[in-house]
Amino acid sequence: MSQFRLAVLLSMFAALSACGGSSSSSSSPTGNTPNTGNEPSASQNSELLVSRRGGHYWHDFCAGKPDSTVVPADPRELVVPGVDAGRAVLMNAPWQVCQEGNHPGTCGELRRQSERGLALIAAEGRPGAASMFSGDAATSTYAFPASAYAEMWNSIWQLEERPAQYDELVAQRWGMPLSRIRNPYPLAGEDPNETNGGSGQLPMGVTQLREADGRWTGQLNLSCSICHGGAVGSDADGPGLGAQYGTNSLSDITAMYADLVRLAPQQAALAIVAQNKVRGTGNITNFQLFGVLTFGDYESIPSWLTIQAEPSTGTEDPPVWWNLGSRTAKFFDAGMMVDAKRIELSFHFPDFFGDYEAAKQWVLDHQQAGDAWLHSLKSPVWPEAKLGAIDQNLAEAGAILFHEKNLWAQGLQNPVARPEGGNGSCASCHGAYSPRYTNNPKWLASPLLDGVAAYVTPIDIIDTDRARLNGNSQRVADYTRDNWFIYGDGEKNEAGAPICGNWNDEALRGERELGYLAPPLFGVLATAPYFHNGAVPDIDGVLNPEKRPTIWRRQSAAAPAGLEGSVVMGYDYSLQSGYDSEKMGWRYDELPCEAGASLPLLGVTNPLLDCNPLDAEGASLQDGLGLVWGNGGLAWNLINVPILTNEQLEERKIYNTRFYSQSNSGHAFTAVLTEAERRAIKEYLKTL
Template sequence: MRRLFPALVFSSIALLTACGGGSSGGVPASNTGGNNPGGNNTGNEPGSTQEFELLASRRGGHYWHDFCAGKPDSTVVPADPREMVVPGVNAGKAVLMNAWWQTCQQDNHPGTCGELRRRDAEGLALVAAEGRPGAASMFAGDYSTSMFSFAAADYAEMWDSIWNLDERPAQFDELVAQRWGMPLSAVKNPYPLPGEDPNTSNGGSGQLPMGVTQLREADGTWTGQLNVTCSICHGGGVGTAQDGEGLGPMYGTNSLSDITVMFTDLARLAPQQAALAIIAQNKVRGTGNITNFQLFGTLTLADFQTLPGYLSVQAEPSTGTEDPPVWWNVGSRTAKFYDGAQKVDAKRIELSFHFPDFFNDLEGAKAWVLANQQDGDAWISGLKSPEWPEGKLGEIDTQLAEAGAVLFHAKDLWAAGLNNPSPRPEGGNGSCASCHGAYSPKYANDSAYLDSPLLEGVASYITPIDIINTDRARLNGNSERVQEYSKENWFAYSDGPYNDDGVSLCGNWADPSLRQEVELGYLAPPLYGVWATAPYFHNGAVPNLEAVLDPSQRPEIWRRNSVAAPAGLEGQVVMGFDYSLDTGFDEQTIGWRYEELACEAGTSLPIPLIGVTIPLVDCNPVMDDGATLQDGLALLWGNGGLAWNLLNVPIMTDAQIEERKIYNTNYYSQGNSGHEFTAVLTAAERRAIIEYLKTL
């Protein structure tokens, strides 16, 4: 890293000096670190001379994986540091915590580093799939057959059967990846071309996108049948492997895919896929509806006593548009989902997409999940975030980043004179770290910030909705009726253990019996690798970090840039979002390049046989009171989650696919409000904080 001292830093240093080191609200901020990084309640000891650096990052993952690095298999694995997050943790300290840990699995602890490594290896094959022996796929467990599978020969002919091209393009595999928005796998992920025997060609000479896998027998025999995997929602790409370590196609992040388009195509290859094709898995490319309670309940409909509860939630609000969170931060969380409504150790749900043959053998499906959940979670929670590629995007200005580290951890956004109009959280020091956690070793080893340095990077604060003020649709979707239904659901641990009210401790923590004084809101996420996770907010409504910190810069309607079609195929194929660091990434604002659209710039799409048009970006009022059709749809979707999924415009043309790239913040669940408390930052402070976030 280069060390520069531009005028911007002078301004930042002056501001920090005026803050007196950032102390506020009775919470001191010390300038020295602790002298026992491995213990509890260490922090800054009187007379300590040990200094900790401002800039360093463990890049997410899980403490266990870091602990076991380079150690023998027989090494005993210590306790999970997240188990410290219980009521009373960090009382009176700078970092707030209220999303408590709950142990949900008897075999949660791996015991030894060897067992952790075994779980990690099995989990890689299981969840990443990509043709590995032991790969899991949609509703098929890790079995070699599936009612949802489709023939590789049919997949290889999509250029004709779906795209209506005159001949198979040389870039066919890449064009499938572009159309569906999921990169080609970085490893060999083969399928046989027409006429090929997969067992004499090492699976075939074709290359699949990372969200599809070829099924295999237990002995490794290839079947020539394909199925989709978790990576349709949780696989993405940032740059190329040549840009830097960890870049290119990557697991556990996705702002690229259009899974509704994918299932629409697959329905034409395999009729059994049609059930998923008619459901709006997402309405905007790069997003999903990954915690849709109305659809999720179908997985346990074979448990017929839950049917009345399932039917009761169909009129509850849809959770709407969501941006799947990154997996490399799973090991730094104590709770799942954007509202923190399920504990991170409640692992059953992580394999729900692989729930095998649940209508014919529900108990067998449950047993499969229980037998594999630890392996899947061990791999997911051990993933690391990519480093900022200095050789590609420019060196980090170390001096500016250090100033940003202090601002991030110590600047009180509600300090006197700032006149911050947003409500202030109760407790903490009013800084970014107060909600998102402490990352800098200087502060992670400061007892004024954390009870233990082992809590470095752990984010476990559910910010009340009246403070964070981001779109409420996701929160509204986890309604009181949904909470009641959750008590019956196996994935929400209807089998206990229970509290005194009979509510499962690993169930839905939106239930007031579990959360008690904790207000409903959104869990502030860990920020490892945050530079690579645009767009931002739980619904992906904000295209870059600059606009997160400065609400005035957020576009109302925008469309991320796409890759140009190959020469000769212009207008004949659909291309995906540009995730190149050369042409797609904005290293100044930290996010993806986009174009802003005017409200009247969109088109209206007809619904066949009904004669109604759905304007994607038309904000013209249709009512005397100024209400638009979008407002009317929001009322419908806000009172009927099933309608969000089933009242979906059938995708029949490439023009419709292109329209799905538009992000309209006027649409239900897609608002870009919130996080307004950072508006009090100056331009100099924003630049310094962003420079610091690059280092995470």
């Protein structure tokens, strides 16, 4: 589309909006009405504004069909080298099959697998729940008694009496919402088997263990939701909102482990794994730590030692699970194939020092069920009743811009290098969503590739923080060639690299440049903050680099009356007070350099740790630490000041983009958009 046509289009919609005629709640040519429940909104009934809400095609296909219905092939198998030749949407991360048994056969088997996976991964006291490094066993070395958990108000918080809101306060402190289903633990004096598990309610990242016959044990352990369970708004706000599986910008796993070490000394062995620097993020893919999981294979240890001087991957923001079915590759750098399922259960790897072969077999026996459930998840719907009705006309203009506007068109003088191929639009990297384009062979090879994102944007183009990419170095790739989780026992190419291994390995990726996988954009409302490290709090900042804060702190929920200053509250995830519908992201306060960070062992606050207040571009202590972290991945986890006070926990809410791995640079090619164009694109993103 020419720049002139786009300008005319936007001017028309601006005029409509000024006259009050563009709201989805007003009359429209289709006579549609606003969304009032689970049905698509009016703005989703046209050829431009339709969203399948993520998940996997199989689950959509099987909806309402008999169990005997045969499941078709996975559409992602269509992503092969050259599938994007001459097309608007780029795809350079081809699909790869990694093990047998991936196809469920029938809709009934898909449903049965998904049900088993729900119990396995979501846990929350369900029969068959898995927990940290214990498989689905009823006992665990890492379990801790519910009685100790119930007394943290006294043993750790040093309060004079148990608060009435105790369960909610634990959830706030650790950044894990209370489960939306009953997830019980026994209070003092309760027999869990006489009280159906107990009358307490756990956060979604904690589960009470159960015997094979369903009897409760009174012992607690952790689940995947310590990193992958979050919340956006409340259940009453709209479909899919409230506590959610597969997205989290809330958790402070370091705060959690600091507490757990005092409850159960064995947790000290895991506390170093948890070291994140900012609440809501994690050091999710530290290769040096991940390698410990395969120490049961003692021959791997010498090779593991060779990567200790490689960089830490640093701060990362967990990617959402509902997009898994729309990707061909895992992780921010597309380092592994989506079909490489073993790693999805790595947190549950049972007793790998005691019986390594049995631990591997447990993963093989459960991987299909876990993966089926992960692929079933759907993104939430924009809650028009809470955040405002979607402007249908403006969103339609945004859909056209998203799919057609060439950001490198002549006259825009975009200073960023243009990707090779594609049409230069947002869809070129993030995929196509509107039927007008998904059904057009000029955009996609098949309509079944709706919403599939399979393009690794070269790092020199995307230019976001490179720590995650640097951490997955060639030396790391060489080490992982023999790693079981990364299919070191699988089929290998002529260069000796496992075809389901680490695709940052130059022997696998070939001429493809290193970079970051552009994610699918389903449910973008619920994925703030943005970029792989969570450095940008809202979509405004993603589209306009000038609107990105340097040092910022997301707003916290208010403490209960009488407990102000005595308890640590988590981020405010209420739509009414915590979410900014205009900017599309979480409300935050921008902070001056002098915000600093405390050094409690020295009894001082030293702003030089985070930045230099005398010279914005000057050196600071964190620059020195960056040299350490950039040359030794374990250092990120080992070099930390012990958390001793609530004040330290509060300071962990500060996001400093000058800190190692936390830069907010990149995605600068959208700076050529006008404000009117950005507004239209934001309105369109609300519909996905």
